[in-house]
Amino acid sequence: MVGGVIVVGVFAVALFSAIDDFLLNRQLITMLVADPYETDRFARLLAPSLEHPFGTDEQGRDIFARTLYGTRTSVVVGLAAVGFASAVGIVIGSVTAYYGDPIDMIGMRAMDVLLSFPSILLAIALMAILGRGLENVIFAIAIVYVPTFARITRSEVLSEKSEQYVGAARAMGYPDTNIVSREILPNSLTPIIVQFTFSMATAIIAEAALSFLGLGVSPIHPTWGIMLSGARQYITSAWWYSIFPGLAIMVTVLGFNLLGDSLRDALDPQQQRDAEGRM
Template identity: 70%
Template sequence: MEQQAHVTTKQRVLRQILADPLAMVGGSVIALVFAVAIFSAVDQFLLERRLITALLNDPYATNREARLLGPSVEYPMGTDHQGRDVMARVIYGTRTSIFVGVTAVTTAAVFGILIGAVTAYYGNLTDMIGMRAMDVLLAFPAILLAIGLLAVFGRGITNVIIAITIVYTPIFARVARSEFLSEKSEEYVDAARVIGYPDRRIMIRELLPNCLTSITVQFTFSLALAIIAEASLSFLGVGVSPITPSWGMMLSQARDYMTIAWWFSLFPGVSIAITVFSFNILGDSLRDALDPEEGSGGGGMI
């Protein structure tokens, strides 16, 4: 019965996406973005940037004689203030955004689900302590909290992931707690207790599968927000290292050249906008398929 329900849910999601042209476009763009991120990771860590150098130019190589050149056959998206290929750096920046976003949001979802499940299942003092701790984190604007954490941790990809994880864990904890609270009073939970299932098994095997709808939708929207967060932190100079290709860092470096080199800021900015928009429209379609009564209202912004 569970297998059939699971298959039916997948079919419903697939039909919803196939019936929604915007969701199809969003899904295709996201698939392309992930493909580009995988390509750049394989090329850098396994092939020592040989592929990107053969196709375009080394994204890390500077060339003072090619500074701020406009789009051309050799440089399809122009060059930056150090003569680096903008298109090559946009491609490699995709890996940074996707890696940070997926890693941070996945980690936040795991911790958030754990906190939400435990506080909802046991209630009383456990619920009060856990939720008040989440309220403390939610009391701060997300971007300001991330900046404060990075001021303590220092810049770098690992620290950006940690900061974004801490910022988004309370959101998943709230969503998970709400779902677990609504499910734990159902008869199948009482039956599991009568049979003698331990609490851990009840939470993981019985409750969690029935609480994944809202969590899955929140995961999709949070990926878009995490990409914006990483770009914002890098733009403000507290994110990744300046030499690391990152869309936000490229925008930060392009601020002084916007009037004389429009391509320097345009292409990384468009990359952020298209990627975030694609995640949002796909998230809307998933929400309509998984929770039709919820309706569509878009995702929140950081």
């Protein structure tokens, strides 16, 4: 419930900043707070005040406005990367599970190879090869999450595959693609949806980490990771510079995690029954 509210809020802020930036030329945010791109050398590293609720950075830019605008990158990267990863993972997982060996063997060993790298290291390596840029960040993070979705889908499809309605569908002469897409997958979606939400949270952290390391999107864009990276030098003198983008990350990730938890409780009656049984 709380998670849902936070996530809806995050999406709303992201949507607001996207519309404001592309369609309204940042008029709205300038009117409300300040232009997130406008530097002011007379207002460097100002503490939070009414004029600058979150303070300003070393170039005199308003941190509140930049934090709001940073939401956009996190949400876009998170959604696109996890969306891409889940699409690819679901296809790989269902094909490997449905057709069994040897396709299963080959597909799953390929996933094992990807899983054998520490995820952030793999993303860093991919970014080093691909270079900076929004689409590269999305791609690098997506690759890291493909095996997770492939494995979850595979295990679900494997267990659904032996259900009688799948046998009935085969006895009715349905083509394999229909059996997988219409019979098996709709019955396997629950854990995939839950994993999607949790992966959003970790993908947002991964995006921030890449940006923090200077491997993310172009540094002119305000993102939480880039802001944190800039704040590092001033951490002892200007606490607000690192606290607010950090809080934004924390609240967003917490929101997605809470949403994932409540989705799991709502969608998985088995687990719910277990939880009640323990009480």
